Amino acid sequence: MSANSVETTGDAVALAPGARVQTWKDVVFSARYGGFAALVVALLITPLFIDGLYQFDMAILVLINATVVIALNLLVGYAGQVSLGHAAFFGLGGYGTAILATQHDWPALLALAAGVGLVVLIAAVMARPILRLKGYYLAMATLGLGMIIYLILTQESWLTGGPDGMSVAPLEVFGYTVFDELVWYWVLAAILVLMYWIAVNITDSPVGRALRALHGSEVAADNSGINVNHYKSLVFVLSAGVAALMGGLYAFYSGFITPSQAGFMHSIELVVMVVLGGMASLVGAVVGALLLTLLPQYLVVFAEYEWLMYGLVLMLVMIFMPKGLVPTLHGLIRRVLG
Amino acid sequence: MGEFLQYLVTGITIGSTFALVALGFCLVYNASHVINFAQGDFVMVGGMSAVFIMAAGVPMALALLLAVGIGGLTGVLLYKGGIQPAKNADAIQLIIITVGAALFLRGVAQVLWGTGYFSMPGFTGDAPIRFLGVVMVPQSLWVIGVTVAIVVALGLFFTRTRLGKAVLATSYNSDAAKLMGIDTSVVLLVSFGLAGALGAVAGVIMTPITFTHYEMGVMLGLKGFVAAVLGGLGSFVGAVAGGLILGITEAMMAGYISSDYKDAVAFVLILLILFFMPSGLFGQRGVERV
Numbered sequence: 001m002s003a004n005s006v007e008t009t010g011d012a013v014a015l016a017p018g019a020r021v022q023t024w025k026d027v028v029f030s031a032r033y034g035g036f037a038a039l040v041v042a043l044l045i046t047p048l049f050i051d052g053l054y055q056f057d058m059a060i061l062v063l064i065n066a067t068v069v070i071a072l073n074l075l076v077g078y079a080g081q082v083s084l085g086h087a088a089f090f091g092l093g094g095y096g097t098a099i100l101a102t103q104h105d106w107p108a109l110l111a112l113a114a115g116v117g118l119v120v121l122i123a124a125v126m127a128r129p130i131l132r133l134k135g136y137y138l139a140m141a142t143l144g145l146g147m148i149i150y151l152i153l154t155q156e157s158w159l160t161g162g163p164d165g166m167s168v169a170p171l172e173v174f175g176y177t178v179f180d181e182l183v184w185y186w187v188l189a190a191i192l193v194l195m196y197w198i199a200v201n202i203t204d205s206p207v208g209r210a211l212r213a214l215h216g217s218e219v220a221a222d223n224s225g226i227n228v229n230h231y232k233s234l235v236f237v238l239s240a241g242v243a244a245l246m247g248g249l250y251a252f253y254s255g256f257i258t259p260s261q262a263g264f265m266h267s268i269e270l271v272v273m274v275v276l277g278g279m280a281s282l283v284g285a286v287v288g289a290l291l292l293t294l295l296p297q298y299l300v301v302f303a304e305y306e307w308l309m310y311g312l313v314l315m316l317v318m319i320f321m322p323k324g325l326v327p328t329l330h331g332l333i334r335r336v337l338g
Numbered sequence: 339m340g341e342f343l344q345y346l347v348t349g350i351t352i353g354s355t356f357a358l359v360a361l362g363f364c365l366v367y368n369a370s371h372v373i374n375f376a377q378g379d380f381v382m383v384g385g386m387s388a389v390f391i392m393a394a395g396v397p398m399a400l401a402l403l404l405a406v407g408i409g410g411l412t413g414v415l416l417y418k419g420g421i422q423p424a425k426n427a428d429a430i431q432l433i434i435i436t437v438g439a440a441l442f443l444r445g446v447a448q449v450l451w452g453t454g455y456f457s458m459p460g461f462t463g464d465a466p467i468r469f470l471g472v473v474m475v476p477q478s479l480w481v482i483g484v485t486v487a488i489v490v491a492l493g494l495f496f497t498r499t500r501l502g503k504a505v506l507a508t509s510y511n512s513d514a515a516k517l518m519g520i521d522t523s524v525v526l527l528v529s530f531g532l533a534g535a536l537g538a539v540a541g542v543i544m545t546p547i548t549f550t551h552y553e554m555g556v557m558l559g560l561k562g563f564v565a566a567v568l569g570g571l572g573s574f575v576g577a578v579a580g581g582l583i584l585g586i587t588e589a590m591m592a593g594y595i596s597s598d599y600k601d602a603v604a605f606v607l608i609l610l611i612l613f614f615m616p617s618g619l620f621g622q623r624g625v626e627r628v
Binding site: 129135137139141264265279304308311313319322 | 367373419420423424426427428429430431433434435437438439440441442443444445446448449556560563564567571598599601602604605606608609612613616617
């Protein structure tokens with residue numbers, strides 16, 4: 001990992017609260033103001049342009065992925081800690097919620113909270129020994145943890161329905177059952193906006209500065225009095241908890257969950273969304289989630305060439321835009337504007 | 339005792355494939371510090387090519403050689419098309435490039451050969467051999483024998499040839515090697531080519547026992563990665579030892595306890611090792627320079 005995160009992060013260098021606003025461009029291109037406004041406007045007008053079950057389904061998947069990816073970007077993009085097993089937290093949150101709500105008739109929100117709690121507990125216990133590792137060893141350990149969770153979900157068919165997955169009771173809150181796609185859309189859009197706002201504030205806070213510092217150099221951060229292990233664990237648990245929450249909501253929304261939601265390829269997909277959108281860019285996280293959720297839908301027209309094309313797109317984007325889409329475009333536009 | 343020996347032979351056979359895949363990881367990692375997530379797919383390319391070249395009527399020995407050659411070529415193409423153009427990429431970008439390459443190879447296999455399972459006959463027949471109460475297919479001996487031969491050949495390559503020494507020198511210190519007049523881009527090309535060929539060899543020798551399938555590279559690649567990390571990433575001896583340890587542990591677990599969690603063995607093992615020995619079994623203790 002190189003130490004160039006700060007100058008390459010584009011909108012990561014957001015304006016600190018109370019800092020002197022320099023130019024209108026800084027405001028427009030900051031994640032706090034411009035990015036946030038763009039996100040809210042996009043979410044408000046999207047329902048005007050989409051129609052039908054299928055398009056709403058896609059929009060909802062984008063919202064779910066974007067929320068997960070923003071939190072994952074705090075871990076991968078800002079703190080520089082690679083996780084190749086994050087889908088397992090998503091899947092485990094989904095299964096925990098689904099099993100409690102469907103098989104044990106727990107109230108939906110309580111089941112969701114328990115599912116998230118379980119994942120937070122596991123992440124908190126595993127955080128220290130895992131985050132002590134660096135680079136590829138860290139990647140290997142998170143991959144290993146993810147695979148173990150995936151294999152348990154696949155093998156314990158009596159509880160999880162095995163490889164075929166299980167159906168999930170619909171989300172019922174205070175006697176009201178959420179079926180309508182539009183309701184789901186607004187609920188998840190609100191959660192995404194909230195997550196974005198929390199993430200902006202984290203990145204502007206002492207925690208965010210600590211994360212960027214330890215991304216640059218753990219030793220330097222440590223010597224500056226930053227409790228490196230504490231901050232790494234904090235953001236690991238946070239990102240795992242958000243993944244679990246969205247996993248639980250996904251289970252309720254789709255009414256069905258399979259182990260592949262916790263699988264290696266899904267973990268890779270999430271990391272690709274982070275990197276392709278732009279490391280340490282919150283707008284990038286949303287854009288990455290949007291493009292990579294929709295890409296396979298468009299590649300369907302290539303039929304059996306779908307995977308071939310998908311792999312090719314990943315390679316080409318990474319080769320020609322290693323910083324990710326949003327920071328690259330952001331840099332271009334700012335250069336044009338001077 | 340008979341039971342134990344039986345599981346041991348099974349474990350060494352499957353462990354040999356893991357070792358070959360782990361050696362591929364090692365070669366690429368040493369030359370370029372890239373973890374190649376397409377390493378498992380080289381195995382698939384080798385196995386599939388062999389099956390379909392033979393199906394086209396080519397004699398077996400020639401088909402096997404061609405398949406290994408195709409594997410090597412795939413490795414070279416991965417370097418030329420994916421790694422070399424991304425010169426200044428960080429580790430994570432390189433990971434995604436190799437994942438993209440893996441998906442691409444799976445996609446190509448799906449288009450060319452479909453999504454079925456394929457096998458081919460053993461090199462010297464399929465009649466089981468009995469020895470000391472152990473029943474095995476002759477192909478097991480081929481797998482073990484070929485792996486031993488490759489390990490010996492690689493050892494000679496690294497210690498006796500100029501090119502091998504150049505590869506080693508580059509893995510120790512790429513900048514110093516460059517200053518000593520070693521053309522590191524050739525070294526990289528050779529390393530990726532060898533990694534591809536090693537993967538293809540694993541695919542070719544295992545296909546008569548385990549079948550081949552366009553997605554087989556996923557799990558095999560991950561287990562090969564575990565084996566490489568188990569032995570300490572970058573250590574060739576470690577890669578072979580890691581592969582064998584993993585294969586034998588898996589076979590014992592499946593034999594004595596249950597085969598339900600056979601695939602989990604690798605990941606539990608690697609988590610335990612990393613928690614207690616963060617540089618793997620044979621890895622050097624890293625000293626962080628500031």
